[in-house]
Amino acid sequence: TQTYQITLLPGDGIGPEIIGVTVKVLKAVGQQCDLEFKFTEGLIGGVAIDQTGNPLPQETLDICRESDAVLLAAIGGYKWDNLPRHQRPETGLLGLRAGLELFANLRPAKILPQLVDASSLKRNIVEGVDIMVVRELTGGVYFGEPKGVFSTENGQQRGVNTMAYTDAEIDRIGKVAFETAQKRNKKLCSVDKANVLEVSQLWRDRVTALSSSYPDIELSHLYVDNAAMQLVRDPKQFDIIVTGNLFGDILSDAAAMLTGSIGMLPSASMGEGKPGVFEPVHGSAPDIAGENKANPLAQVLSAAMMLRYGLDQPIAADKIEQAVFNVLDQGYRTGDIMSEGMTLLGCQEMGEVLLKSI
Ligand code: NAD
Numbered sequence: 001t002q003t004y005q006i007t008l009l010p011g012d013g014i015g016p017e018i019i020g021v022t023v024k025v026l027k028a029v030g031q032q033c034d035l036e037f038k039f040t041e042g043l044i045g046g047v048a049i050d051q052t053g054n055p056l057p058q059e060t061l062d063i064c065r066e067s068d069a070v071l072l073a074a075i076g077g078y079k080w081d082n083l084p085r086h087q088r089p090e091t092g093l094l095g096l097r098a099g100l101e102l103f104a105n106l107r108p109a110k111i112l113p114q115l116v117d118a119s120s121l122k123r124n125i126v127e128g129v130d131i132m133v134v135r136e137l138t139g140g141v142y143f144g145e146p147k148g149v150f151s152t153e154n155g156q157q158r159g160v161n162t163m164a165y166t167d168a169e170i171d172r173i174g175k176v177a178f179e180t181a182q183k184r185n186k187k188l189c190s191v192d193k194a195n196v197l198e199v200s201q202l203w204r205d206r207v208t209a210l211s212s213s214y215p216d217i218e219l220s221h222l223y224v225d226n227a228a229m230q231l232v233r234d235p236k237q238f239d240i241i242v243t244g245n246l247f248g249d250i251l252s253d254a255a256a257m258l259t260g261s262i263g264m265l266p267s268a269s270m271g272e273g274k275p276g277v278f279e280p281v282h283g284s285a286p287d288i289a290g291e292n293k294a295n296p297l298a299q300v301l302s303a304a305m306m307l308r309y310g311l312d313q314p315i316a317a318d319k320i321e322q323a324v325f326n327v328l329d330q331g332y333r334t335g336d337i338m339s340e341g342m343t344l345l346g347c348q349e350m351g352e353v354l355l356k357s358i
């Protein structure tokens with residue numbers, strides 16, 4: 001039996017509900033694949049603020065560093081929205097990503113055939129969509145200095161953030177993107193705003209320079225405004241998209257709707273070593289928290305990414321993805337992906353049918 005130390009970070013809102021379902025699924029798959037998971041829970045986000053005053057307690061970072069992988073749900077909520085920035089839940093999440101040096105965030109947006117009609121776009125546009133967004137996660141405008149709200153000489157307030165990338169930061173995310181492209185359809189689109197931003201010009205130059213080491217990959221470039229438009233006009237033109245932190249955040253939410261719901265989209269946040277953090281693309285959904293309405297599948301699929309990319313257990317990962325496929329085939333839906341003739345389930349009940357299917 002292979003044993004893994006997994007840190008669970010349920011966080012806020014729907015987090016505990018979707019993590020609960022996912023732990024059961026992992027245990028069931030573990031039994032079949034002879035894997036044992038040792039789970040330790042940590043505090044992050046709003047719950048961590050309430051219990052310790054800090055959205056990312058040192059203890060949480062320590063247990064994450066000692067584990068083989070981290071399964072994170074989501075953080076944030078109305079209650080903590082007016083705290084000073086360093087005490088916000090989001091700051092805890094950013095601190096975790098920075099603390100573990102998780103510079104590469106893989107966000108696959110693949111439509112499952114059963115959900116074609118749950119997308120807000122037409123069937124012929126979304127059928128067959130299979131995109132991987134490679135989002136830079138520890139740089140760009142999220143982390144650049146200077147940042148803050150400063151007073152100007154004439155008594156104004158001035159809010160400042162800085163979008164910055166070094167060549168080394170661009171090269172390392174670029175490499176991840178080219179290598180990911182080699183395992184897929186060998187088409188990479190780099191998204192930037194090089195017509196306006198210096199930082200994007202450097203981004204484009206470095207990605208272009210890198211491409212000479214990957215002659216098998218067809219590289220293209222798009223400005224981010226056009227990329228947003230193309231994603232909804234003709235998403236099937238994309239295979240891999242590589243982009244900076246902010247553009248990746250925005251484009252991956254847009255890509256989510258191609259697949260029917262943001263409640264379906266998993267992600268993997270990885271650095272050079274272990275451990276990675278595996279987290280859905282969506283947030284804590286405070287509007288439906290505690291109502292047993294959340295779609296747990298993005299979290300469950302994030303656990304599959306954990307098995308595939310973090311723990312190198314592709315067979316167990318396949319089993320989870322197959323179980324998701326099966327329950328959708330059987331017509332089970334949560335509210336966000338509901339369509340006519342299907343069976344509406346709550347979060348818990350979706351967990352139960354998943355277990356039956358494993
Ligand atoms: P959100 O993703 O939480 O919710 C957007 C909409 O999608 C809501 O209507 C919500 O009900 C719905 N939704 C999201 N996930 C769902 C699921 N699994 N099943 C069904 N419906 C789902 O984004 P938001 O409302 O902009 O942000 C809410 C809070 O979450 C904020 O505090 C924000 O900072 C935080 N947030 C956290 C993360 C994260 O932890 N990675 C990501 C995004 C937002």
Ligand code: IPM
Binds near residue numbers: 076093094
């Ligand atoms: C995400 C979220 C986070 C981000 C927030 C909550 C800090 O939107 O994971 O996509 O912007 O990266």
Ligand code: MN
Binds near residue numbers: 249250253281
């Ligand atoms: Mn986001």
